[in-house]
Each structure stands twice: as C-alpha cells, then as structure tokens.
Amino acid sequence: MINFTDMTGLASSAVAITAMAVRLPGVVRLQRTYFGMLACVIVIVVLIPFGGLPLAACMRGWIGDLSIPSLVLLLLSILRPVCACPPGGELHTPSPGGVGNRGDRSKYASLAMIAIAALGLYPMALGIGYFDPYRLGYGNSWFICGLLLIALAACFRQLPVVALTIALAVLAWGVGWYESNNLWDYLLDPLLAIYAISALARAGIHTLWKLRRG
Amino acid sequence: MNRLVVLGIILIAFCAGFFKTSGYHAAAGFERPSKAVASKSGVRFQSSFASSKKHIQTHAASEIELKDGRVRTFWFSGSREGARDVEIHSAVFDPVRELWGAEQAIATREGTELSLMRYISKLGNPVAGRAADGTLWLYFVTVSMGGWAGSSITTMTSVDEGETWSAPRRLVTSPFLNISTLVKGAPFFYSDGTMGLPVYHEFINKFGEILRFDKTGKLIDKQRLSAGKDHGLQPVLLPRSANEALVLMRHTGDDHRKVISVTTRDGGEHWSAPAKTTLSNPDAALSAVVLTDGRMLAVLNNQEQKRDALSLMISADDGITWENVYQLEDQRDQLLEEQHYLKTVAGLAKDIVATDVGEYVESVKSPMCTGSDCRFEFSYPCLIQAQNGDFHLVYTWNRSFIKHVWFTQAWLDQRLKESGHD
Numbered sequence: 001m002i003n004f005t006d007m008t009g010l011a012s013s014a015v016a017i018t019a020m021a022v023r024l025p026g027v028v029r030l031q032r033t034y035f036g037m038l039a040c041v042i043v044i045v046v047l048i049p050f051g052g053l054p055l056a057a058c059m060r061g062w063i064g065d066l067s068i069p070s071l072v073l074l075l076l077s078i079l080r081p082v083c084a085c086p087p088g089g090e091l092h093t094p095s096p097g098g099v100g101n102r103g104d105r106s107k108y109a110s111l112a113m114i115a116i117a118a119l120g121l122y123p124m125a126l127g128i129g130y131f132d133p134y135r136l137g138y139g140n141s142w143f144i145c146g147l148l149l150i151a152l153a154a155c156f157r158q159l160p161v162v163a164l165t166i167a168l169a170v171l172a173w174g175v176g177w178y179e180s181n182n183l184w185d186y187l188l189d190p191l192l193a194i195y196a197i198s199a200l201a202r203a204g205i206h207t208l209w210k211l212r213r214g
Numbered sequence: 215m216n217r218l219v220v221l222g223i224i225l226i227a228f229c230a231g232f233f234k235t236s237g238y239h240a241a242a243g244f245e246r247p248s249k250a251v252a253s254k255s256g257v258r259f260q261s262s263f264a265s266s267k268k269h270i271q272t273h274a275a276s277e278i279e280l281k282d283g284r285v286r287t288f289w290f291s292g293s294r295e296g297a298r299d300v301e302i303h304s305a306v307f308d309p310v311r312e313l314w315g316a317e318q319a320i321a322t323r324e325g326t327e328l329s330l331m332r333y334i335s336k337l338g339n340p341v342a343g344r345a346a347d348g349t350l351w352l353y354f355v356t357v358s359m360g361g362w363a364g365s366s367i368t369t370m371t372s373v374d375e376g377e378t379w380s381a382p383r384r385l386v387t388s389p390f391l392n393i394s395t396l397v398k399g400a401p402f403f404y405s406d407g408t409m410g411l412p413v414y415h416e417f418i419n420k421f422g423e424i425l426r427f428d429k430t431g432k433l434i435d436k437q438r439l440s441a442g443k444d445h446g447l448q449p450v451l452l453p454r455s456a457n458e459a460l461v462l463m464r465h466t467g468d469d470h471r472k473v474i475s476v477t478t479r480d481g482g483e484h485w486s487a488p489a490k491t492t493l494s495n496p497d498a499a500l501s502a503v504v505l506t507d508g509r510m511l512a513v514l515n516n517q518e519q520k521r522d523a524l525s526l527m528i529s530a531d532d533g534i535t536w537e538n539v540y541q542l543e544d545q546r547d548q549l550l551e552e553q554h555y556l557k558t559v560a561g562l563a564k565d566i567v568a569t570d571v572g573e574y575v576e577s578v579k580s581p582m583c584t585g586s587d588c589r590f591e592f593s594y595p596c597l598i599q600a601q602n603g604d605f606h607l608v609y610t611w612n613r614s615f616i617k618h619v620w621f622t623q624a625w626l627d628q629r630l631k632e633s634g635h636d
Contacts, residue, residue, distance in 0.1 A: 003383075006331040053327060061333030061358035064392045125389050127419025132438045134389050139235035139434065144228065151224050160220050167220075167227035174230025180386035181433050183231075190390055 005179040010047060012066040012178075013056040016191075018042045019074040028081075036082040065178045067189040068169040069114065106161045108203070109154070111196045113162065118193030121184060137184035144170065144183070243456035243481035245403035247504065247599070255309075255604065257624045261566050264289070264305050264608055264616040266317045268570075268577040271295060272303075273593075274398070275608040275616045278342040278350065279600045280375045284308050287608050288320070288340040288352060289616045294581070295338075296361070298323055302340045302354055304376060307618060309604065314618070320379055326356060326368060329381040333358050338365060342376075343401030345409060346429050350376055353397045353411060356384075363416040364393045371431065385433055387425060393417055395425075398448040398499050400596070405456055408434070410482070412449035412461070422449035422463050424482070439463070439476050440488045446474035448499045452510055452533070457481045460533045462502055462512070463488070465495045471518045473500060475533060493527070493536055494518045501595040501607075511626075512536065513595035513607055522546055522590040524609065528630070539629050542607075542619065543592040552579075555588035559612065566617065574615070581613040592617075 021027065021042045022035065030038065046055040066074070125134040136143040147166055154162035169186040172178070178185065264287045265272050275289040285307045292300030302321035307314050327334040338355030345351055350372040355365045367387060370379040387395040394417035401411045404426070411425045422439035439461055440446035446463030453459045459482065463474040472490035493500075493514060498521050500514035509530045516525040516538070524543040527536045548558055556575050563574040582588050595609040603623040611617035 010331055053333060057331050058333040122390055127421050127441055130438055130441050135436055141235055144231050148228050155217060155220050163220050163224060167224045170231040171227035174234045179384055182386060184389050185386055
C-alpha cells in the first residue's frame with residue numbers, strides 16, 4: 001500500500017513533468033480541449049511504473065518533493081490555457097507595462113520574497129557559519145509567528161497571492177502533506193529559488209533596457 | 215479575492231501550524247547509558263569474522279545489542295563501494311554459543327527504491343539504534359544522484375529484534391534537494407526519551423550535525439556541530455553527565471590531521487568551537503564509548519596517514535589525553551609487494567578462521583591489490599559495551615570482511631594493569 005506522502009510527492013513530480021511537457025512548441029498551439037486531454041494523459045503516463053518505477057519517481061529521486069508555491073505555480077501554468085485564466089496569475093513573463101499594476105506588484109513581491117529567503121537559507125544551510133536557518137523549520141514558534149505577520153501584512157497590502165501561498169504552505173506542513181517535517185520544505189525549493197532569482201534578474205535587465213532606450 | 219476569505223484561510227492554516235508545534239519541546243540533557251553489570255566470563259579476547267560472503271567488498275559495520283544479549287551487526291556489501299549491487303547485510307552473534315548466525319540481506323537498492331517511490335542509485339553506511347519503546351531503528355545512506363555528497367538517510371524499523379523490517383522510509387534533513395546527510399556514529403538518548411543521531415554533511419562544506427527524533431521516530435530538530443576550516447565528519451557523541459558531552463569527529467583537512475572535538479556544558483544547547491585533540495587521524499572514522507567510571511574507550515587509526523593500524527585507546531581525563539591500551543592491528547612496516555602481502559594476510563586470517571584460509575586471502579586480493587602493489591586497511595570501527603559489561607567491536611578488515619573482536623571488562627582491566635594505566 002503506497003503511503004499518503006508518497007502519493008503527494010509523486011503527484012508533485014507528475015505536475016512538474018507535465019508543466020514542462022506542455023511547454024513544448026507543438027503542444028502550446030493545441031486547441032484548449034486537446035491541450036487539457038493531453039495534460040491529463042501526461043499526468044497518468046508519468047505515474048505508470050515502467051520497469052519498476054514510474055517516471056515521476058525518477059524525477060522525485062532527483063528533485064525531491066516540490067514546495068507548495070512551486071506546485072501552485074506549475075498547476076497555474078498547466079491550467080491557464082485550459083481555463084483561459086487571466087494573465088494576472090502569470091509569474092513567468094515580465095508584463096510589458098513594467099511593475100505598475102496590482103498583479104505585477106503581487107508577482108514581484110512573491111518573487112522578491114522567494115529570492116531573499118533562498119539567498120538567506122541555502123548558503124547557511126550548506127555550511128556558511130554555525131547558524132542553520134533550516135533548523136527553524138522544525139516548529140520554531142518565532143519562525144511561524146514571523147510568517148503569520150508576513151501573511152497578514154501581505155493580505156492587508158492587497159497581495160493575496162503572497163498571503164495565500166504562505167498560508168497554504170503552513171497548512172500543508174501542519175497536516176503533514178509531504179514526508180518532510182520541516183516547514184522550509186513546504187515554503188521553498190531550489191528550483192523555485194532559481195526561477196525567482198532568474199525572473200527578477202530578467203525583469204531588472206528588461207527595465208534597465210527600457211530606461212536606456214528612453 | 216475577498217479579504218475576509220483570505221484572512222479565514224490564514225487563520226485555519228496557522229492554527230494547524232501552531233497546533234503542530236505545541237507538542238515540541240527543547241532538549242533536556244543527555245541520558246547516560248545504563249550501568250553495565252560485571253561480566254562473569256573472566257578474561258576473554260577473541261576474534262571472528264561477522265561477514266561470511268567471500269570475493270565481495272564489505273564496509274561500514276554497525277552493531278547493537280539485542281534484548282537477549284546477542285549482538286546484531288549491519289554492514290554494506292557489494293562488488294565495490296558505491297556499486298549498484300551494494301546491499302545492507304546483517305548477522306547475529308550469540309555470545310553463549312560463541313557463534314555467528316547466517317548473513318542475510320535486509321535492504322537492497324531495488325527494494326528501497328520501490329518503497330521510497332523514488333530513484334536510488336546506491337546504498338551506503340548503516341547505523342542501528344533502539345528507540346525508547348524498544349523498537350530497533352536502522353538508518354542507512356541512500357544516494358539518488360552523484361557521489362556520497364548527494365546522500366540522504368533512509369530508515370527502517372523492526373519490532374522483532376531485526377528478524378523482519380518495515381518498508382524503508384526517507385528522512386528529509388536538508389533544504390537543498392535533501393542531499394548530503396550521512397550517518398556513521400551511534401545514536402544516543404536525551405533524558406526526555408528523545409533520541410539523537412550524529413550525522414554529517416559533505417556537499418560544498420563538511421561539518422557534523424545532530425538529528426533529534428521524538429519517541430515515535432519523527433525528526434524534530436537538527437543542530438550543527440562544526441563549521442569552518444577544521445572540517446569534522448562522522449561525529450561520535452560521548453555523554454559525560456546530563457549536561458556535559460564530548461563529540462569526537464574525523465578530520466578531513468589536508469595536514470596535521472588530528473581527531474576534532476567539540477563539547478557542550480548545557481545539555482547540547484550550545485557547542486564549543488572545534489578543536490584538535492591529541493589523537494591522530496588519517497581522515498578515517500572512529501568509535502568510542504563511555505565506561506561506567508567515566509573513562510572513555512576509543513578505537514581508531516591513530517596515525518595521520520593510512521588505515522593500516524588500529525588502536526584501542528583510553529582516556530581518564532574526559533578526552534584530553536589518551537593512552538594506547540592495545541594494538542588491534544598493525545601492518546605499518548609490512549612489505550606491500552603482492553606475494554609477501556598475501557602471505558601476511560594468510561597469517562592474519564589463520565588467527566581468525568580455522569578453514570578456507572586460501573579463500574579468505576583470495577577475497578582480500580581483489581579490493582586491496584592494484585597491479586603488484588597491495589595495501590592493508592582496518593577501518594570504520596564500531597564499539598559497543600553490552601549490558602553484561604562485555605565489549606563488542608566490529609570493523610572493516612581489508613575491505614573484504616567485517617571482523618568482530620569480543621573482549622571482557624576483565625581483559626580490559628588486565629591490559630590496563632599490564633600497561634600501567636590502571
């Protein structure tokens with residue numbers, strides 16, 4: 001009998017593979033119905049064991065279980081063409097108008113928080129000095145209080161995506177969604193960190209380019 | 215989205231989060247191992263091989279005393295270290311019959327992969343511990359990508375003293391793809407019944423850590439033991455009192471290699487900066503136990519280069535100075551030309567096994583000889599003291615077998631008397 005946390009972990013890997021597959025050039029141009037059907041087929045296929053392990057399990061071996069923000073982003077990127085969601089939820093492309101509207105504010109606030117958290121967490125967790133912030137993720141009350149304040153601030157600053165993502169990550173950790181017992185693993189993962197830092201860098205270069213051109 | 219809805223979700227989520235933390239508590243000092251009873255077996259020092267398979271490489275033994283006084287040993291075994299066919303093997307020593315039971319594989323790469331539902335490329339060091347409820351826990355290294363620096367820890371439990379094991383489960387101990395946590399040192403207890411497991415990290419930086427588990431085996435905390443230039447690996451924790459403990463670690467630096475130590479005086483809340491001890495160390499694992507009178511007994515390669523000698527050492531001053539009690543192995547001045555080497559190995563094997571000496575020698579040749587040059591290796595010791603006071607030591611013998619040395623408190627007392635350290 002497969003464990004609950006293995007199911008959630010495999011599902012997260014399946015979502016990651018599917019999100020990559022539906023970005024292939026031919027797939028992007030498919031009609032909405034065919035696109036949705038293909039996405040479903042990919043999810044099922046990567047969960048079927050071939051030679052002992054499903055493809056999702058191989059992916060899980062390499063990248064681990066995706067954090068909740070990663071999962072939300074990838075799900076949005078798969079569902080957007082199917083449900084024709086407004087581009088406000090899109091986080092991967094800098095919008096032409098710069099950083100002005102609410103959707104952009106939410107997007108860049110999320111990216112900045114992820115980048116700051118990653119730049120603070122990973123170097124120290126990998127051994128720069130004695131302080132290990134990863135330790136805070138094992139139920140440190142002050143850490144959770146800090147996250148609560150950030151979530152509330154985001155809510156009142158009209159950044160609901162930021163607030164909800166933090167809340168969902170804490171909820172997932174509270175109910176033991178994944179096999180990790182550390183809250184950081186629900187908030188952040190290295191792939192998300194790379195994405196956030198590169199997206200911010202790209203947006204920064206884009207803005208600089210626009211300023212230079214007047 | 216309506217702000218009230220968002221606030222409601224935040225409230226529910228953080229209630230779940232705070233509820234989860236309500237069961238957590240800070241560490242409460244160290245539990246000293248229970249007092250050993252004086253052995254009735256008199257002066258005894260004898261050796262045997264725990265592993266029985268030949269023409270195969272074995273390494274990284276660990277052991278634990280069973281409830282009936284027998285000793286169960288674990289090690290990894292395969293065509294070579296890091297190969298895909300490496301398995302975790304186990305055998306039981308019965309001190310009453312003075313016999314080792316049959317060697318059996320208790321974890322394979324394929325089985326672990328299926329249970330963990332993720333790709334696994336190789337298995338490594340196993341370490342056994344017993345939780346407060348009596349359950350046996352086996353922690354072992356698994357790698358999904360890269361070398362040993364890409365390791366994670368996997369666990370299995372047994373409620374029948376290691377006859378059968380639960381399906382392996384993965385521990386998540388690192389935020390960066392959960393890589394680079396390895397295990398070698400024996401677990402220990404905190405006074406509140408939670409268990410500590412000394413582990414180490416090898417990716418980018420090398421340092422020692424302690425993982426802490428609650429009574430159900432759930433990982434609830436981790437703490438860093440070392441950082442900086444004096445890289446300490448494979449920590450071994452020696453509790454001196456409820457608040458004081460000494461940790462000894464393998465030195466991975468390039469020169470002046472000495473065993474690294476850190477200490478605590480507040481039950482593990484804070485640890486001193488790493489310092490070099492007087493013990494030499496050729497970048498190799500060591501093992502140690504605290505005796506009932508507070509003295510410390512260690513087994514290690516007490517030299518800065520090579521692993522061709524293994525020493526039993528004692529400290530009566532909390533690890534500041536150490537004296538050699540007995541030279542368990544010493545091949546430092548041996549010729550390493552193949553013919554002479556194999557003759558020496560045959561002589562050593564004859565002291566341990568009565569039959570098949572030629573087969574044992576042939577088994578050693580493959581992992582230890584390159585061309586016409588050979589080497590000796592006696593490494594990765596694991597020392598425990600049983601409830602009856604007897605000591606059981608296992609270690610890698612020329613990468614081919616796991617050697618078991620059984621000695622009594624009476625033998626130790628005699629050695630100390632003879633060497634003037636009593």
